[in-house]
Amino acid sequence: MKALLFGSIGVIVDSSRLQFEAYNGAFDEEGLDWHWDEKTYRAMLIIAGGRARIRHYAEAQGVPVPTDEMIIRVHQRKTALFEQMLADGKGVARPGVARLMDAAHERGMKLGFVTTTERSNVEMTVKAAGIEISDFDVFTYRGTVEKAKPDPACYRLALEKLGVEPGEAVAIEDTEVCLPSALDAGLAVVATPNAFADGQDFSRATVVVDHLGDERRAARTLAGHDIVRAGAVTLDTLGELLERVDGRPEPALAS
Numbered sequence: 001m002k003a004l005l006f007g008s009i010g011v012i013v014d015s016s017r018l019q020f021e022a023y024n025g026a027f028d029e030e031g032l033d034w035h036w037d038e039k040t041y042r043a044m045l046i047i048a049g050g051r052a053r054i055r056h057y058a059e060a061q062g063v064p065v066p067t068d069e070m071i072i073r074v075h076q077r078k079t080a081l082f083e084q085m086l087a088d089g090k091g092v093a094r095p096g097v098a099r100l101m102d103a104a105h106e107r108g109m110k111l112g113f114v115t116t117t118e119r120s121n122v123e124m125t126v127k128a129a130g131i132e133i134s135d136f137d138v139f140t141y142r143g144t145v146e147k148a149k150p151d152p153a154c155y156r157l158a159l160e161k162l163g164v165e166p167g168e169a170v171a172i173e174d175t176e177v178c179l180p181s182a183l184d185a186g187l188a189v190v191a192t193p194n195a196f197a198d199g200q201d202f203s204r205a206t207v208v209v210d211h212l213g214d215e216r217r218a219a220r221t222l223a224g225h226d227i228v229r230a231g232a233v234t235l236d237t238l239g240e241l242l243e244r245v246d247g248r249p250e251p252a253l254a255s
Helices: 016-030 038-044 050-061 070-088 097-107 117-128 154-164 176-183 233-245
Strands: 003-006 111-114 137-138 170-174 187-190 207-210 221-224
Touching: 003 038, 003 097, 003 154, 016 070, 016 221, 038 050, 038 111, 038 137, 070 137, 097 176, 097 233, 111 170, 137 154, 154 170, 170 176, 170 233, 176 187, 187 233
Parallel strands: 003 111, 003 170, 111 137, 170 187, 187 207
Antiparallel strands: 207 221
Protein backbone atom coordinates (compact mmCIF):
# COMPACT_ATOMS: atom_id res chain seq x y z
CA MET A 1 0.00 0.00 0.00
CA LYS A 2 1.37 3.39 -1.03
CA ALA A 3 -1.40 5.79 -0.02
CA LEU A 4 -4.18 6.26 2.49
CA LEU A 5 -7.04 8.55 1.45
CA PHE A 6 -9.40 10.09 3.99
CA GLY A 7 -12.59 10.81 2.12
CA SER A 8 -14.83 13.14 4.13
CA ILE A 9 -14.79 15.50 7.07
CA GLY A 10 -16.98 12.97 8.92
CA VAL A 11 -14.14 10.45 8.69
CA ILE A 12 -11.90 12.85 10.63
CA VAL A 13 -14.43 14.32 13.10
CA ASP A 14 -17.87 12.92 13.89
CA SER A 15 -19.47 16.12 12.71
CA SER A 16 -23.01 14.98 11.92
CA ARG A 17 -24.71 16.34 15.04
CA LEU A 18 -22.97 19.70 14.69
CA GLN A 19 -24.02 19.94 11.05
CA PHE A 20 -27.57 18.94 12.02
CA GLU A 21 -27.72 21.76 14.57
CA ALA A 22 -26.15 24.22 12.12
CA TYR A 23 -28.80 23.56 9.45
CA ASN A 24 -31.62 24.25 11.90
CA GLY A 25 -29.86 27.38 13.14
CA ALA A 26 -29.52 28.66 9.57
CA PHE A 27 -33.20 27.94 8.85
CA ASP A 28 -34.22 29.93 11.95
CA GLU A 29 -32.04 32.89 11.02
CA GLU A 30 -33.45 32.94 7.49
CA GLY A 31 -36.99 32.96 8.91
CA LEU A 32 -37.89 29.64 7.29
CA ASP A 33 -40.61 27.60 8.97
CA TRP A 34 -38.42 24.51 8.75
CA HIS A 35 -36.96 22.25 11.40
CA TRP A 36 -35.16 19.00 10.67
CA ASP A 37 -35.61 16.39 13.35
CA GLU A 38 -33.02 13.62 13.56
CA LYS A 39 -35.07 11.25 11.39
CA THR A 40 -35.36 13.86 8.66
CA TYR A 41 -31.67 14.70 8.79
CA ARG A 42 -30.65 11.05 8.57
CA ALA A 43 -32.76 10.78 5.41
CA MET A 44 -31.08 13.91 4.01
CA LEU A 45 -27.66 12.29 4.32
CA ILE A 46 -28.31 10.00 1.36
CA ILE A 47 -28.18 13.16 -0.79
CA ALA A 48 -24.71 14.46 -1.62
CA GLY A 49 -24.14 18.15 -0.92
CA GLY A 50 -25.77 20.58 1.49
CA ARG A 51 -27.32 22.81 -1.17
CA ALA A 52 -28.87 19.79 -2.86
CA ARG A 53 -30.32 18.69 0.49
CA ILE A 54 -31.97 22.06 1.04
CA ARG A 55 -33.49 22.03 -2.45
CA HIS A 56 -34.64 18.43 -2.10
CA TYR A 57 -36.33 19.18 1.23
CA ALA A 58 -38.22 22.13 -0.20
CA GLU A 59 -39.43 20.03 -3.12
CA ALA A 60 -40.44 17.16 -0.82
CA GLN A 61 -42.45 19.52 1.38
CA GLY A 62 -44.32 20.86 -1.62
CA VAL A 63 -43.35 24.45 -0.84
CA PRO A 64 -42.02 26.94 -3.38
CA VAL A 65 -38.44 26.00 -4.11
CA PRO A 66 -36.09 28.68 -2.74
CA THR A 67 -34.13 30.71 -5.23
CA ASP A 68 -30.54 29.73 -5.89
CA GLU A 69 -29.48 32.88 -4.04
CA MET A 70 -31.43 31.87 -0.93
CA ILE A 71 -30.11 28.31 -1.02
CA ILE A 72 -26.55 29.60 -1.26
CA ARG A 73 -27.16 32.11 1.55
CA VAL A 74 -28.71 29.52 3.89
CA HIS A 75 -25.96 27.02 3.15
CA GLN A 76 -23.24 29.60 3.71
CA ARG A 77 -24.77 30.50 7.06
CA LYS A 78 -25.02 26.84 7.99
CA THR A 79 -21.33 26.48 7.15
CA ALA A 80 -20.44 29.49 9.30
CA LEU A 81 -22.42 28.15 12.26
CA PHE A 82 -20.78 24.74 11.89
CA GLU A 83 -17.33 26.28 11.77
CA GLN A 84 -18.07 28.34 14.87
CA MET A 85 -19.01 25.16 16.73
CA LEU A 86 -15.71 23.61 15.70
CA ALA A 87 -13.85 26.75 16.79
CA ASP A 88 -15.63 26.52 20.15
CA GLY A 89 -14.15 23.06 20.67
CA LYS A 90 -17.33 21.07 20.02
CA GLY A 91 -15.73 18.83 17.38
CA VAL A 92 -14.23 15.55 18.56
CA ALA A 93 -11.61 13.68 16.52
CA ARG A 94 -12.66 10.15 15.67
CA PRO A 95 -10.58 7.34 17.18
CA GLY A 96 -7.53 6.19 15.27
CA VAL A 97 -7.24 8.96 12.68
CA ALA A 98 -4.17 10.66 14.18
CA ARG A 99 -2.62 7.29 14.99
CA LEU A 100 -2.91 6.04 11.42
CA MET A 101 -1.64 9.33 10.00
CA ASP A 102 1.41 9.26 12.27
CA ALA A 103 2.13 5.68 11.24
CA ALA A 104 1.82 6.59 7.56
CA HIS A 105 4.26 9.48 7.96
CA GLU A 106 6.76 7.18 9.66
CA ARG A 107 6.60 4.78 6.72
CA GLY A 108 6.80 7.48 4.10
CA MET A 109 3.32 6.64 2.87
CA LYS A 110 1.28 9.23 0.98
CA LEU A 111 -1.78 10.78 2.62
CA GLY A 112 -4.77 12.40 0.96
CA PHE A 113 -7.85 14.27 2.09
CA VAL A 114 -10.32 13.82 -0.75
CA THR A 115 -13.50 15.86 -0.29
CA THR A 116 -15.76 18.06 -2.38
CA THR A 117 -17.05 20.19 0.47
CA GLU A 118 -16.13 23.82 1.16
CA ARG A 119 -12.45 24.43 1.80
CA SER A 120 -13.20 26.38 4.98
CA ASN A 121 -15.18 23.42 6.35
CA VAL A 122 -12.26 21.11 5.75
CA GLU A 123 -9.71 23.48 7.27
CA MET A 124 -11.77 23.95 10.43
CA THR A 125 -12.41 20.22 10.73
CA VAL A 126 -8.77 19.22 10.60
CA LYS A 127 -7.89 22.00 13.03
CA ALA A 128 -10.53 20.69 15.45
CA ALA A 129 -8.93 17.25 15.19
CA GLY A 130 -5.46 18.60 15.91
CA ILE A 131 -4.31 18.01 12.33
CA GLU A 132 -2.89 20.37 9.71
CA ILE A 133 -3.81 20.49 6.02
CA SER A 134 -0.07 20.36 5.37
CA ASP A 135 -0.08 16.84 6.86
CA PHE A 136 -1.70 15.67 3.61
CA ASP A 137 0.16 15.22 0.35
CA VAL A 138 -2.98 16.00 -1.63
CA PHE A 139 -6.12 17.89 -0.64
CA THR A 140 -9.28 18.34 -2.72
CA TYR A 141 -12.37 20.43 -1.95
CA ARG A 142 -15.33 22.12 -3.65
CA GLY A 143 -14.07 23.77 -6.83
CA THR A 144 -11.03 21.52 -7.22
CA VAL A 145 -13.02 19.35 -9.62
CA GLU A 146 -16.11 20.16 -11.67
CA LYS A 147 -18.20 17.26 -10.38
CA ALA A 148 -18.78 16.66 -6.67
CA LYS A 149 -19.16 13.29 -4.97
CA PRO A 150 -20.54 10.74 -5.67
CA ASP A 151 -18.70 11.33 -8.95
CA PRO A 152 -15.21 9.73 -8.83
CA ALA A 153 -13.42 12.79 -10.26
CA CYS A 154 -11.93 13.90 -6.92
CA TYR A 155 -10.39 10.50 -6.24
CA ARG A 156 -9.04 10.20 -9.76
CA LEU A 157 -7.44 13.62 -9.39
CA ALA A 158 -5.92 12.68 -6.02
CA LEU A 159 -4.46 9.46 -7.40
CA GLU A 160 -3.04 11.30 -10.39
CA LYS A 161 -1.37 13.93 -8.21
CA LEU A 162 0.06 11.29 -5.89
CA GLY A 163 1.28 9.14 -8.78
CA VAL A 164 -0.46 6.12 -7.25
CA GLU A 165 -2.56 3.42 -8.91
CA PRO A 166 -6.00 2.58 -7.47
CA GLY A 167 -4.78 -0.86 -6.38
CA GLU A 168 -2.06 0.79 -4.28
CA ALA A 169 -4.35 2.86 -2.06
CA VAL A 170 -7.21 2.52 0.40
CA ALA A 171 -9.98 5.08 0.86
CA ILE A 172 -11.99 5.69 4.04
CA GLU A 173 -15.55 7.03 3.81
CA ASP A 174 -18.35 7.51 6.34
CA THR A 175 -21.57 7.78 4.32
CA GLU A 176 -23.37 5.64 1.77
CA VAL A 177 -23.65 8.49 -0.72
CA CYS A 178 -19.88 8.98 -0.90
CA LEU A 179 -18.95 5.32 -1.36
CA PRO A 180 -19.41 5.31 -5.17
CA SER A 181 -16.91 8.15 -5.53
CA ALA A 182 -14.07 5.95 -4.27
CA LEU A 183 -15.38 2.64 -5.59
CA ASP A 184 -15.88 3.96 -9.11
CA ALA A 185 -12.28 5.21 -9.04
CA GLY A 186 -11.24 1.58 -8.50
CA LEU A 187 -10.34 1.88 -4.84
CA ALA A 188 -10.86 -0.48 -1.95
CA VAL A 189 -13.01 1.37 0.60
CA VAL A 190 -13.18 1.05 4.36
CA ALA A 191 -16.45 2.48 5.68
CA THR A 192 -16.51 4.05 9.14
CA PRO A 193 -20.20 5.03 9.48
CA ASN A 194 -20.89 8.30 11.30
CA ALA A 195 -23.26 8.77 14.22
CA PHE A 196 -26.23 9.53 11.92
CA ALA A 197 -25.64 6.62 9.53
CA ASP A 198 -28.34 4.30 10.85
CA GLY A 199 -30.21 2.76 7.95
CA GLN A 200 -27.62 3.65 5.33
CA ASP A 201 -26.49 0.85 3.02
CA PHE A 202 -22.78 0.10 3.24
CA SER A 203 -22.97 -3.25 1.45
CA ARG A 204 -20.78 -1.98 -1.40
CA ALA A 205 -17.92 -1.08 0.92
CA THR A 206 -14.96 -3.43 0.91
CA VAL A 207 -14.97 -3.49 4.72
CA VAL A 208 -17.11 -1.82 7.38
CA VAL A 209 -15.73 -0.96 10.83
CA ASP A 210 -17.31 1.18 13.53
CA HIS A 211 -14.18 3.37 13.65
CA LEU A 212 -10.41 3.02 13.25
CA GLY A 213 -9.69 2.37 16.92
CA ASP A 214 -7.10 3.55 19.41
CA GLU A 215 -6.04 2.83 22.97
CA ARG A 216 -9.14 4.58 24.31
CA ARG A 217 -11.74 2.83 22.14
CA ALA A 218 -11.40 -0.56 20.52
CA ALA A 219 -12.61 -0.87 16.94
CA ARG A 220 -14.85 -3.65 15.62
CA THR A 221 -15.17 -5.06 12.12
CA LEU A 222 -18.86 -4.98 11.23
CA ALA A 223 -18.70 -6.54 7.76
CA GLY A 224 -16.12 -7.84 5.32
CA HIS A 225 -12.59 -9.09 5.93
CA ASP A 226 -11.50 -8.51 9.54
CA ILE A 227 -8.94 -5.68 9.54
CA VAL A 228 -8.90 -5.05 13.30
CA ARG A 229 -5.95 -6.25 15.38
CA ALA A 230 -5.81 -5.62 19.12
CA GLY A 231 -8.70 -3.19 18.79
CA ALA A 232 -7.28 -1.10 15.96
CA VAL A 233 -7.17 -0.86 12.18
CA THR A 234 -3.48 -0.72 11.20
CA LEU A 235 -1.47 -0.02 8.07
CA ASP A 236 -0.50 -3.69 8.05
CA THR A 237 -4.11 -4.89 8.09
CA LEU A 238 -5.02 -2.37 5.39
CA GLY A 239 -2.13 -3.70 3.32
CA GLU A 240 -3.41 -7.23 3.86
CA LEU A 241 -6.82 -6.06 2.66
CA LEU A 242 -5.33 -4.79 -0.59
CA GLU A 243 -3.53 -8.06 -1.14
CA ARG A 244 -6.73 -9.95 -0.45
CA VAL A 245 -8.78 -8.04 -3.01
CA ASP A 246 -5.82 -7.61 -5.37
CA GLY A 247 -6.68 -3.96 -5.83
CA ARG A 248 -10.25 -4.79 -6.84
CA PRO A 249 -12.87 -3.80 -4.26
CA GLU A 250 -15.07 -6.67 -3.15
CA PRO A 251 -18.42 -6.10 -1.44
CA ALA A 252 -18.66 -6.27 2.32
CA LEU A 253 -20.73 -9.08 3.78
CA ALA A 254 -23.59 -6.98 5.06
CA SER A 255 -24.94 -3.46 5.25
